[in-house]
Amino acid sequence: MGWIGETVDSIKSIKIRQLLTQAVTLGMIVTSALIIWKAMMCVTGTESPVVVVLSGSMEPAFQRGDILFLRMTKDPIRTGEIVVFKIDGRDIPIVHRVIEVHERKTTGKVDVLTKGDNNDVDDIGLYADGQMWLHRHHIMGRAVGFLPYVGWVTIIMTEKPIIKYLLIGAMGLLVITSKD
Amino acid sequence: MHSFGYRANALLTFSVTALAFICAIASFSDKFSNQNPSAEIQILNINRLKKQSYGNDEVSLTLDISADLQSLFTWNTKQVFAFVAAEYETSKNSLNQVSLWDVIIPDKEHAKFRIQTSNKYRFIDQGHNLRGREFNLTLHWHVMPKTGKMLADKIIMPGYSLPDAYK
Numbered sequence: 001m002g003w004i005g006e007t008v009d010s011i012k013s014i015k016i017r018q019l020l021t022q023a024v025t026l027g028m029i030v031t032s033a034l035i036i037w038k039a040m041m042c043v044t045g046t047e048s049p050v051v052v053v054l055s056g057s058m059e060p061a062f063q064r065g066d067i068l069f070l071r072m073t074k075d076p077i078r079t080g081e082i083v084v085f086k087i088d089g090r091d092i093p094i095v096h097r098v099i100e101v102h103e104r105k106t107t108g109k110v111d112v113l114t115k116g117d118n119n120d121v122d123d124i125g126l127y128a129d130g131q132m133w134l135h136r137h138h139i140m141g142r143a144v145g146f147l148p149y150v151g152w153v154t155i156i157m158t159e160k161p162i163i164k165y166l167l168i169g170a171m172g173l174l175v176i177t178s179k180d
Numbered sequence: 181m182h183s184f185g186y187r188a189n190a191l192l193t194f195s196v197t198a199l200a201f202i203c204a205i206a207s208f209s210d211k212f213s214n215q216n217p218s219a220e221i222q223i224l225n226i227n228r229l230k231k232q233s234y235g236n237d238e239v240s241l242t243l244d245i246s247a248d249l250q251s252l253f254t255w256n257t258k259q260v261f262a263f264v265a266a267e268y269e270t271s272k273n274s275l276n277q278v279s280l281w282d283v284i285i286p287d288k289e290h291a292k293f294r295i296q297t298s299n300k301y302r303f304i305d306q307g308h309n310l311r312g313r314e315f316n317l318t319l320h321w322h323v324m325p326k327t328g329k330m331l332a333d334k335i336i337m338p339g340y341s342l343p344d345a346y347k
Contacts, residue, residue, distance in 0.1 A: 003183070003184065060258070060259060061258065061259055080261075080263060080334075097261075100277065102306050103275040105272060111306070117261065117282075144330060145207070145330060147203060
């Protein structure tokens with residue numbers, strides 16, 4: 001209870017200049033996070049350099065809650081690669097393995113078929129109606145590395161948004177009530 | 181400066197940084213492992229080579245696959261994903277790769293194996309180019325670490341071919 005009293009006291013005793021300094025500091029922290037994110041996008045060549053695994057279709061390799069590091073290069077797409085792709089008209093990226101590739105001689109375009117390791121059937125059912133193959137423009141990146149369990153923070157914050165607000169509120173409170 | 185909030189924040193930041201560093205080192209240690217896998221694939225039988233009702237060629241075959249992938253396993257290995265793909269060229273396509281069979285190897289004991297199996301996934305061409313076609317069978321493996329960078333490589337075995345007529 002004493003901690004709450006202290007917090008209320010320190011909010012009451014805030015001065016304008018101090019408040020502005022802290023607002024600028026907060027702004028700097030947010031923008032440097034954004035700069036780091038954009039720089040990662042440049043280095044890895046993909047729009048989303050890090051994704052969270054949402055489903056169990058690649059178990060036991062990737063469990064729900066793992067995070068994957070992606071890279072996209074101009075190298076041709078070959079079987080066995082784990083790719084992240086988006087179906088036209090759907091938001092959620094899917095992480096599966098390429099099991100079939102047909103590359104045209106004349107144009108260099110590829111037809112790609114994917115399948116989750118833990119699924120019994122290939123992904124034809126997931127593609128848009130009438131779509132038989134994935135093409136290069138559907139593919140956002142290749143998985144090159146991963147960290148287990150770290151993605152649970154994102155899953156919890158997406159599925160229970162109240163926790164996201166609580167966390168941001170607590171961090172905001174921490175910044176505002178700091179005496180330096 | 182010494183409130184509960186600050187201490188919790190400092191502890192959390194430090195532990196996340198330390199964990200990330202440990203994961204990176206674990207992944208780096210994989211560079212020092214000595215790997216020499218080996219494999220051999222024989223085609224036991226071409227069961228059928230037919231033309232599907234709506235036009236594409238399909239072949240069904242039985243393979244005898246033996247491999248020793250034990251040297252790929254390190255302390256940082258979670259599993260090895262191995263698969264056999266048929267690779268061939270046609271007049272329209274510079275490369276076709278079709279995965280015929282795959283397996284998830286969870287530990288070193290299971291990494292040396294011999295199996296006789298028909299193709300797990302259907303071998304269907306884009307067109308009717310499979311009669312008399314020569315192709316490679318490639319055994320690919322992907323080593324998935326407990327944390328960090330994934331590793332992939334393959335052994336290409338050329339010289340297989342399909343019959344000249346539908347059967």
